[in-house]
Amino acid sequence: MHMLRIIVSIKQVPDADDLRVDPITNTLVREGVPAVVNPPDLHAIEEGVRLKERYGGKVTVITMGPPQGESALRDALAMGADEAYLITDRSMAGADTWATSYTISRAVQKLGGADLYLFGRRAVDGETEQVGPQTAKWLGIPVVGYVSEVREVKERSVVVVKSTESLEEVLEVPLPAVLTILETANKPRQPDINSLIRARTAKIPKLTREDIGAEPNKVGLAGSPTKVIKVQPPPKTRNPEIKYVGKDQDVIDWLVQKIRESLTEDSGQSLKYERPKPKAKTEREVWVYVDHVDGEPNPASWEIMGEGRRIADLMSTSLSAVVIGDRVDKVVGEAFQYGADKVYHARTKGYNLYDNDVFTQALSRLVKKYSPEAVLFPGSRNPRELASTTAIAVDTGLIADCTNFDVDEKGILHSTRPDFGGKEMSTIICPNHRPVMVTVRPGVFRPLPRTERKGEVIREEVEDLFTRFKVLETRKVERRNVLAEADVVVGVGRGIRDPENIKLAEELAEKLGGVVGVTKPLADSGWYPKDRQVGQTGVTIRPKLYIALGISGAVQHLVGIAGARKVIAINLDPEAQIFQNSDYGVVGDLFQVVPELLRRL
16 A cells, blocks of 8 residues: 555634634634644544554644644644644635635645545534535545544545444545544544654744635635624523522522422413514525435424524525435425425435435535525534535535524624634624525524425436445434433532532432433543533533533533523522523522422422
């Protein structure tokens, strides 16, 4: 086998605790903020170094960013990369993922290309999951996102395991290829002292826009189809009623009463859809991409259909569903029941399971032919990848991981998403490109009540399909998420002090017929399984009742519980952020309050 050439693209992210926003440009002030390697990218570096150790070859690491991006590259060299390049140019600042992926594609071509291009799964500052797939599209090569294992690199192909929410597939793709590596694929190594010393003195060449031959109108803020128009702290969403142990009369009885009320309250009235007053008149339709696994709809698609209905009504236009696949009658039928006026079915004969090549061809063909105003995608793994590659194919902007939408009087969609683990909310528009494409976080919106209705189906036979993916094995995985389905979740934060004490929360959850969830620090420390982490980088939940024990209320956690119908917080610190985001709060020691609560329930 020839020498394997691997390029790992990494991102440097500001240490989220030191962030400020520039009020004039609405972008983050990165000057003077300590920066670290984006944590998921450490897994991409590790995978690259392991493949080099297994097959021989060379690992080159690149990053685009300001001069201080050098420190991230030195970290990568210390882990075992052979060389590093910094792509840096004033004109590249403020790039969105479209402009970033274009710049990276130009840089790697300038460096002579590679057999494998590795990316981390996501960037923790914006949760986009777009740059890897988009770079592949610019380079015209296949992408496999969400790789949990690189099985084998052959002379002309690579065999990998791709893991999504419901499927595990073993795929063979031709080289060169882009892979995005999951955090579960490996454990990044700690460099030894000699490697650290060597990395400190290594020479890191810089590449400018001219060096890589990038077109000036495609880089940086100027070349980005999407624009951030507003950055603000997350809104306060609840009106808290707070009691103090020892100061207020019989706090525990009051708490028991509030728990009972929260569980018996009828939520029926909130489910009826009330049509909003239109804010503008748009000629083009709003589309929702309906994700399915072999003809079984992904429930997140129906949640987004509910919000798509509202957006279409604000624009006084119609709502259409887009379904891609061969045998999808069930999906098409349900799309009408959940609110679609019309369904576009791109029939991909012989392909019913998601395939990035086939589905990108099918979707971009529909978009070019019918030119919608907006396309909304569920923020699950395959739809995110499809949205990324399609945005490049149809030359438009893609806004990721949105949790809130509005429409202005010009009919422009305003999409808001949490950034930096939810430390701030950014509102983004796509002023000059259509359609605007958006991925929507699952678990935030509710589906419309199901009704018996039918509508027009527009079928497009997608001919001359080609794919570069060979599916060697497919296995359905039952990843039932108990957190997402629970009516009661008892959340535990650092205030629990010791993993042993989580038993107390488990007892309370059991008594209320619920489950336990934890904050990010507890999941990261291994105190509780990672799939029980509630928050932006964990699970977004929507129970009838969320009880927060010893949780301070970091914004990334608050984003995950925003959909809870009622939130009760118990914390010693009266200043804890969680109280501002709860309906009922008890300021007191959870080790006194909870046992007493258990006795009286």
